[in-house]
Amino acid sequence: MDARPLLPRRGLFEADLPPVVPPIETEVTITSSAAASDRAVPNALKVAAAWAWRIFLVAGLVYFIGWILGFLSEVIIPVAVAILLAAALKPVANKLHGWGLARGLAAAATLLTGIALIALALTLIINSIAGQADVLSGQVVVGFSQLIDWLRNSPFGISDDWFNIDEWGNRIQQFLIDSQSTITRYAGDIGTSVGHFLAGIAICLFTLFYFLYDGRGIFSFLIGLMPKAAQARADAAAIRGWQSLSGYVRATVIVALVDAIGVLIVALALRLPLAPALAALVFLGAFIPLVGAFVSGFVAVLVALVAVGWVQALIMLAGIILVMQVEGHILQPLLLGRAVHLHPLAVLLAIAIGIIVAGIVGALVAVPILAFVKTFIQELYRQANDAARTASSAGLAADPDAAAPA
Known part of the structure; x- marks a missing residue:
């Protein structure tokens, strides 16, 4: 009798199956030069680059809008x-x-x-x-004669040939002859401008x-x-901006009128010629903050200097300084401060940009546009904050245990 141990019987196809081998876990890492270079770039430089292309994009958009506005x-x-x-x-x-x-x-x-x-x-x-x-x-x-006499006797050493009227007449005549084509072109440009x-x-x-x-x-x-989702917010913000713009314009008209009346009183007291015209110039100049008052006041002082003398010019200068002080310390804080509060640096930069873009008209409309945009943006932020607070309050009301301490 066979004493070998009994082994389990194999199935019909078990002899053909390969032995079971447990899987070997491996990790494959693929590296590239781009990934390595990205890791080598500091995070601060990545942030700066992300800001840079966005700033260039916004600047290009602003330039394109400015070009369109200039073309039209x-x-x-x-x-x-x-x-x-x-x-x-x-x-x-x-x-x-x-x-x-x-x-x-x-x-x-x-x-x-x-x-x-x-x-x-x-x-x-x-x-x-x-x-x-x-x-x-x-x-x-x-x-003018007094000015010439002063220059002739001044220590500047100006030659008498500069004060020869006949010589100046010949120079002006020769200049007109040499500049006929230029004058004709300017005349055509003036006609087109008119x-x-x-x-x-x-x-x-x-x-x-x-x-x-x-x-x-x-x-x-x-x-x-505009998209319907933004219409209500934009409408409310635009209404607030328009109210601010209207208040600014009306306050500026009052300030300009007070400045013109003050300059007119001083000019009439000094018996200056063209006193109403000087007052009208000051009125128009007051619509351009900072710059307009200075220029119109300088013209008034110059007229006083030429027409009546340097003593009256100094008195006119003192009167204009007094009027500007009343405007800057009383009228503007009282009237313009209620309409919209703008930083003086922002006003100056807005006027400079307006002059570059559209000349005198640009300086005239720059500050009102800035007032409207400032109020419009502030109203949008206020609406966003109100919506966030409303959503937070609604969430707390729906889940009162969320605000309870753990």
């Missing part, structure tokens, strides 16, 4: 002036409409009244200049009428072009 400046500038005038005149049109006048008639009456006031002011100024032209010309000649100016006035007046008549409807149409 003959339309954009009259529309911008119409917006400022509408901000000042819209309350008048609303008041007339509230008294029962039709909206179109109220807008037309407001526009015609504004045109009549401007025409009356220009007529008074022109008549003042025409009536005092002879006196002013004689005073200018006397002042045509553009008249077309701009027409655009401004028509735009102003429709802003007074249906400004809300125009704005609602523009808001409707």
